Amino acid sequence: MSSKTPLLWTRRSALAATAVLASGVRAQGHAKPLRIVVAFAPGSGNDITARDLARYMGELLNQPVIVENKPGAGGSIGTEYVARAAPDGLTIGFGTSSQMVMNVGLYRSLPFDVERDLRSIGLVSRTNMVLAGKHDGPKTLQALIAAAKASPGKLTYGSAGTGSISHIVGEAFARAADIQLNHVPYKGNGPAMADLAGGHVDLVFDGLSTSAPMAQQGRIRLLGISGERRNPAAPQLATFSEQGLRRYEAYTWNCLMAPARTPSDAIARLNGALNQALQLPAMRDRLAQLGSESLAPSTPEQTDAFGQKERARWVPFIRSLKLDIG
Secondary structure, three states, X not given: OOOOOXXXXXXXXXXXXXXXXXXXXXXXXXXXXXXXXXXXXXXXXXXXXXXXXXXXXXXXXXXXEEEEEOXXXXXXXHHHHHHOOOOOOOEEEEXXXXXXXXXXXXXXXXXXXXXXXXXXXXXXXXXXXXXXXEOOOOOOHHHHHHHHHHOOOOOEEEEOOOXXXXXXXXXXXXXXXXXXXXXXXXXXXXXXXXXXXXXXXXXXXXXXXXXXXXXXXXXXXXXXXXXXXXXXXXXXXXXXXXXXXXXXXXXXXXXXXXXXXXXXXXXXXXXXXXXXXXXXXXXXXXXXXXXXEEOOOOOHHHHHHHHHHHHHHHHHHHHHOOOOOO
């Protein structure tokens, strides 16, 4: 999860390429609908972003675009569905770091290979995660770390479940801070945050869009956020780097993907529409509301390189945790 967007291209040339592609997008309407498969339940941040993209990409492509939710197995069910779909440019997937990175390290075997069976279209967004603490807990990150070192294993952190991103980044945080925390898995980050507000766990890693309102209501306390700079939506919240954890990061990211044998002209058409949609003010505003930032413009090749770099960093770490997932 490197903090830097892959700078393998100049912004000017990428924008020019997007403009060329987009200029032909509207003229190449398609009567059959494009399906974007989201491997998580309706209402999640991933689902919201995918539905906004579907709206704007549909207008750019002059084509109906629908979102289908196929949740289960940490995103593996929906990912397999895309990998096995007809490579006709009409079925694509909304990929997440859970699907493209975490599951590769978590599961001993998967019914697909993310590099062999899928083809990248482009990067979508990055969402930096927040460390939230219970309201009457330590007031600063430094105080939290000191308390954890004074009582190893006493402080608890909730997560969306064993192997979830909020679990993995919690383990990475404990290693970076050289502390011991007690993991408490839940069936989703929503229940974990509810228990945090109730004082039943000490910490939860969550998104800014859901944690900030709870902090404003005085139900929880925000202790730090990932990223190279502070988030405009919460400028008062210091980054982990500012507070001494310079090599620690916690974030999720998204991309669009297609079956491996999807023709190059279809991939180029979709990439052009994706990049142009992500540059629309309305789409950027929506991402900002979710605490996310656009990773556009990108090419399929840059997206491949991004995913490979993420797997090279995180898969060995995940496997070192020796989690019994299956």
